[in-house]
Amino acid sequence: MMEKDFLIPRGIKAMVASMAHKKIVGHANEEEIYRAIEELKELLRTLDINVVGESIAHRVKISAATVFSDKKLLEVAQEAKKLSAEVIVFDFELSATQVRNIEKLTELHVLDRNSIILEIFARHARSRESLLQVEMLRLQYLLPRLSHLYSGQGHQRGGAHSISGSGESKSEVMKKLVRQKIDQHKKELQEIGVARIEQSKKRKENTCRVALVGYTNAGKSSILNRLCSEKLLEENKLFSTVDATHRVLDDQIKPPIVLIDTVGFISNLPKNLQQGFRTTLESALEAQLLVMVCDVSNHHVDFHIQVTNEVLKKLNTAPKDVLYVFNKKDLLPGDYVADHFLHEYPRSLLVSSFDPADMKRLKEAINHYFMESWPCQCLYIPYSVSRPHALLAAKANVIESCAKDEGVYYKVRLPESLFRPLNLENYVISQDKYPAR
Numbered sequence: 231m232m233e234k235d236f237l238i239p240r241g242i243k244a245m246v247a248s249m250a251h252k253k254i255v256g257h258a259n260e261e262e263i264y265r266a267i268e269e270l271k272e273l274l275r276t277l278d279i280n281v282v283g284e285s286i287a288h289r290v291k292i293s294a295a296t297v298f299s300d301k302k303l304l305e306v307a308q309e310a311k312k313l314s315a316e317v318i319v320f321d322f323e324l325s326a327t328q329v330r331n332i333e334k335l336t337e338l339h340v341l342d343r344n345s346i347i348l349e350i351f352a353r354h355a356r357s358r359e360s361l362l363q364v365e366m367l368r369l370q371y372l373l374p375r376l377s378h379l380y381s382g383q384g385h386q387r388g389g390a391h392s393i394s395g396s397g398e399s400k401s402e403v404m405k406k407l408v409r410q411k412i413d414q415h416k417k418e419l420q421e422i423g424v425a426r427i428e429q430s431k432k433r434k435e436n437t438c439r440v441a442l443v444g445y446t447n448a449g450k451s452s453i454l455n456r457l458c459s460e461k462l463l464e465e466n467k468l469f470s471t472v473d474a475t476h477r478v479l480d481d482q483i484k485p486p487i488v489l490i491d492t493v494g495f496i497s498n499l500p501k502n503l504q505q506g507f508r509t510t511l512e513s514a515l516e517a518q519l520l521v522m523v524c525d526v527s528n529h530h531v532d533f534h535i536q537v538t539n540e541v542l543k544k545l546n547t548a549p550k551d552v553l554y555v556f557n558k559k560d561l562l563p564g565d566y567v568a569d570h571f572l573h574e575y576p577r578s579l580l581v582s583s584f585d586p587a588d589m590k591r592l593k594e595a596i597n598h599y600f601m602e603s604w605p606c607q608c609l610y611i612p613y614s615v616s617r618p619h620a621l622l623a624a625k626a627n628v629i630e631s632c633a634k635d636e637g638v639y640y641k642v643r644l645p646e647s648l649f650r651p652l653n654l655e656n657y658v659i660s661q662d663k664y665p666a667r
Contacts, residue, residue, distance in 0.1 A: 240278040242279055244281050247298070249298065250288050251292060256498045257322065266321050276350055318332070321343055323342050376401050436486075441490045445524070445525065448534070453555070453592070458489055483600060520551070556572070557583055601643050604644055605644075614637075626642045641664065
């Protein structure tokens with residue numbers, strides 16, 4: 231397929247370019263610019279692209295054609311060539327026309343932040359749904375750029391002896407094919423979405439759900455691996471995981487607790503990727519509890535929390551309980567940083583995913599959340615009826631039991647949605663009738 235022509239080779243050298251301007255999101259001042267450049271460098275590292283230099287333009291006015299002035303672009307190109315850079319990567323979104331104009335002026339390949347993120351998603355997607363979603367997003371990104379790609383190529387001539395005119399240009403033919411492919415992907419994604427909704431309904435009825443959310447590279451997959459004894463990919467890179475992963479955290483609690491690992495968030499997420507995020511996160515958004523994993527060792531952690539909350543808000547998530555987990559405490563120089571966050575977020579834990587004691591505390595905190603949210607019921611079930619005893623053993627969280635001559639007294643915790651279908655209402659007794667120990 232033609233989109234493969236846009237795959238970015240590993241190991242190439244890149245020059246990073248940015249601009250200070252209030253009209254560019256996340257680039258209003260020096261602090262924002264350097265944070266954005268730092269993040270872009272991490273994105274490029276994830277793609278095994280070597281950053282050999284950077285350039286920041288300080289301008290009052292943005293050029294509609296090339297963003298930077300021609301003079302500044304030529305300076306950037308000269309420096310890039312001096313450093314043997316093969317591509318200039320801009321730390322913000324560029325239009326197809328801007329890319330074409332800049333490439334013509336600098337005689338270098340040009341990429342923007344969106345293309346880098348799309349490339350990472352394309353490399354890391356694994357499930358059929360995310361592969362389709364990413365390919366569709368890439369095609370939508372490429373569509374306005376096809377005229378540039380196939381410029382200079384001739385028209386298809388039609389009719390016998392080519393007397394029917396010049397016909398469609400190569401770019402027009404390719405655009406038509408791309409649109410058809412996009413429509414095909416949309417249809418297949420809709421079918422997958424219907425099936426996922428049905429699966430989600432079953433999970434909703436039969437499990438408790440906890441979603442791990444947070445900024446990319448905060449350590450969500452590492453935490454899931456430790457809590458669930460799994461071996462998912464762990465890398466110190468951005469967007470190592472782009473698929474939602476479901477694993478059972480604790481099957482001893484009824485219904486079982488399922489942990490959902492989600493794609494990490496990032497600032498200035500391209501608009502066309504926001505819907506892709508929603509699709510990937512849809513099952514996680516139905517979780518009763520959000521565990522927000524934060525890299526406490528990162529000096530931008532406050533900003534990362536802000537971005538995560540903003541993205542969740544844009545995704546129209548219903549209000550949920552949030553447990554803040556400040557991960558990577560082993561990378562902190564001292565306790566003062568951790569004390570600040572634990573004070574600011576009372577419902578929080580400071581952990582290292584490599585510390586078994588920390589992971590045990592986190593698992594207990596999640597279990598405690600669900601158990602405490604369910605009512606404690608006192609029951610008395612005679613020995614003469616056997617089925618309710620078996621149901622409690624298989625389906626309920628028995629906190630305490632007391633056997634007597636004629637039957638057994640139980641204290642159980644169970645969600646209302648599970649308690650009623652088990653037909654246990656006839657055996658409920660008041661707290662004062664429960665025998666003293």
